Amino acid sequence: MEERLVILVGYDEAELLDIACVTTSLVTANRLGASPAYAVSVATPGSRAITCDSGLTLQGQRSLERVRGPLDTLIVSGGFGHQAAAENPRIVGHVRRLARESRRVASVCTGATVLAAAGLLNGKRVTTHWWYADQLASAYPEITVDPAPIYIRDGSVSTAAGVTSALDLTLAFIEEDHDAELARAVARGLVTYMQRPGNQAQMSMFTAIPAPTNCLVRRAVNYIASHLTSDLTTTALAADAGVSERHLTRLFIDDLGKAPGRFVRDARTGAAAHLLASTSLPVASVAAQCGFRTAETLRQAFVSRYGTPPSRYRATQSTTAT
Template identity: 85%
Template sequence: MEERVEERVVVLVGYDGAELLDIACVTTSLATANRLGASPAYTVAVATPGGRAIGCDSGLALQGQRSLERTGGPLDTLVVSGGFGHEAAAANPRIVGHVRRLARESRRVASVCTGATVLAAAGLLDGRRATTHWRYAGRLASGYPEVTVDPGPIYIRDGNVSTAAGVTSALDLTLAFIEEDHGAELARAVARGLVTYLQRPGNQAQMSMFTATPAPRNGLVGRAVEHIAGHLDGDLTATALADRAGVSERQLTRLFIEDLGKPPGRFVRDARTEAAAHLLTSTSLTVASVAAQCGFGTAETLRQAFVGRYGTPPSRYRAAHGGPAA
């Protein structure tokens, strides 16, 4: 007979230079789940070196609730936060050693943002696919070649180890944990309580095509991107965009590649696919209607774009991520 779990103990590892939002997204989501009836409830604590207060990126101090050195398992979930102090934490053998020790005593291990660097330093990402904040993905990949770094998704779950991308993606990963532990209904109730998306799928891109950072350096490209965002169902061919910008198609393509790393056609396709993913998971529009609103013209064209971007057709994507039926 399966042993009844009385509580789900969750420990977040913090250190000097940790990002407070990385921690709060997890703790607030789990506290909300408890208030809404999670059973067994989550017992959440922040563990820091020596149990002392840590200075967060924002300049605020956060008091540790447990000493990292004296924290022991079994744990339900171990989460390592990110922040500008992640490299110093990853270079600290005591922090890394205790993270490695606690991981062995945890059912589930996760990192938020650049906390993936600490997991990698502990050897916990070896042979795994992982993500981190897009700005630091190259550095993680070069520093830990045994880790398959994918900077695209907002979170990745590989076995019992999960890595979330930048900052607020911790919210999406935590909602996924709540759904796994207590079902979709509670996860949705938590999302509503936090006034956030019901839940972004893990394979959604970290950066919206419409709010990508850094912004285009070239003003012409920036204006073209703004036009694309507001006219997804319009004529967005490279020819039409070039005519609108008053340059040749060749010049527009060169400027897009220099600023955004992709030609106009690829940028438009990605933007339309991302917008379609949002509509599929947040509305009951038919696939054909979504295709029309996002400028794909036909459901088949949308299907091809979806399979290329997400590896699954639109209808399965909607079903897998809890979107409302058409």
Template identity: 60%
Template sequence: MDERLTVVVGYPQSELLDIASVTTPLHMANQLGAAPPYRTRLATSGGRPLPCDSGLTLESQEALEHITGPLDTLVVSGGIGHEIAAGNPVLLAHIRRLAAVSRRVASVCTGATLLAAAGLLDGRRATTHWRYAGALAAHHPNVTVDPGPLYIREGHVSTAAGVTSALDLTLAFIEEDHGPHLARVVARALVTYLQRPGDQAQISMFVGAPPPEHPLIRQMVDHIVNSLDGDLSPTTLAARLNVSERHLTRLSLEHLGQTPGRFIRQARTQAAEQLLVSSSLSVADIAARCGFGSAESLRRLFIAEFGASPTRYRQARAERSG
């Protein structure tokens, strides 16, 4: 394979971030050594310029009707124009045609409306932005709509919740294609979160509650959740924030209700739990990714927290979901 051709389908009033959250990680992966590389093309009906709902206009690179397979990946973007686009039978016919010759098919945000209208989500579990999940379920009863996860992958069809969740799905594609190391390097280059698992909630512990009001504690929380595999010892953390360990502990107790160490353990545990149930990574890899140092450390914590080893916890979750 000389390259992995990815076609992103846009339509009037597409969301710019839905598009860029796919194309930018793939471009970054190429810069960091993806082999075979990705070739990404933005396609519109007639090859016409694409007015985005942000007010900016993108130039199309391909006329949708001129594209033939095979494709590596077909991605349908979201945007406030999704309902009008989903009512365009010609556009839907091209999406069905290209989906049939694509190794992977995906949607971002309300792009799921187009996949559903094209019949590509019938009998499947899918997600979309939580704000539009009810409408998608009402209009497409043959689709099992789950508004909770960041993204859902069912066979060769994937749906992402919206906007930056497309980053997480694209990083999952990169990991599938080139391994976890490149995916992590791309995530770091993009200064984005440690790759979030697909079934992490759209509204998680880190964004579901208001951020800490104190700027130093907010900075501490941001650093912790983005650096779970790094050195988060009390000495290093306090030095990074230019305060004493005692002062940092006092502020953390006041604004988070727990010590920095307890918050770090909670964040690492949640990340490990999500990776266990949403990925095929080994327990050792998950332990390293989440900053536990060793698989044995993670095993002891899971037995203390959940009464089961990581392996048994993963099996039990799989049995319940099956």
């Protein structure tokens, strides 16, 4: 069979991990018997060496200007140099040209800015690194930017959140091209987590939220985090804080953008995700330890937040799997 030609677009101040997560995953798939195999190349302007944002130099393998399709996959890397790349008409023009000759197109991290500049994301739901989501949404209002998932696939165009999420997107491509077993074998070979579903949040709940500025909210959040199995109704939290339910709800919405009940549900679901991935506890036990009354209640909350049931999440995330 003919090889699957994959081109990664690099430029000065690209993020090396954005590139390496893709290339190493695909080459590992080849070593494990991918058929047809992947022919992977890094294309840079003039095929010259680029200085990555880590300061390391990466030699381009192909000239971006001379690459011709048809391609299987075109992937644009991200990095601190994404804005300069998006403002370079030669880079943007060749990305636009190659996208027309590719079966699928993707970006990693801020590489989405280059795809946007090429008009390839218009009308699509996309993601990028959460640090840059507002910047992308403001610059390109015709795009729907969702900063939460680690990757999004909208038709033939995929966007990944950044850095190691490139690994998850590439594993998804391998599974699509071949099968789940090869994707799992690649993940094992790379000594990484089994492939995360794309709609998994980029950050855990308690690292994602800014520290509450209101002292009552901050105290309530700290209590919730360490007492997930306690009575965490708005009534109980308000009584503990010495304020009315209505007042506490207003404080939570002003400070965290969500009501206390929603915050508690998300906190319990996030804790359950950690236990599902890191232990072999039965789902019913996970539910009990995280404050859910039944396994079904946990399942409903999990599907609502992650778009996948607990059993499927564990199958793809478990760090205890052999």
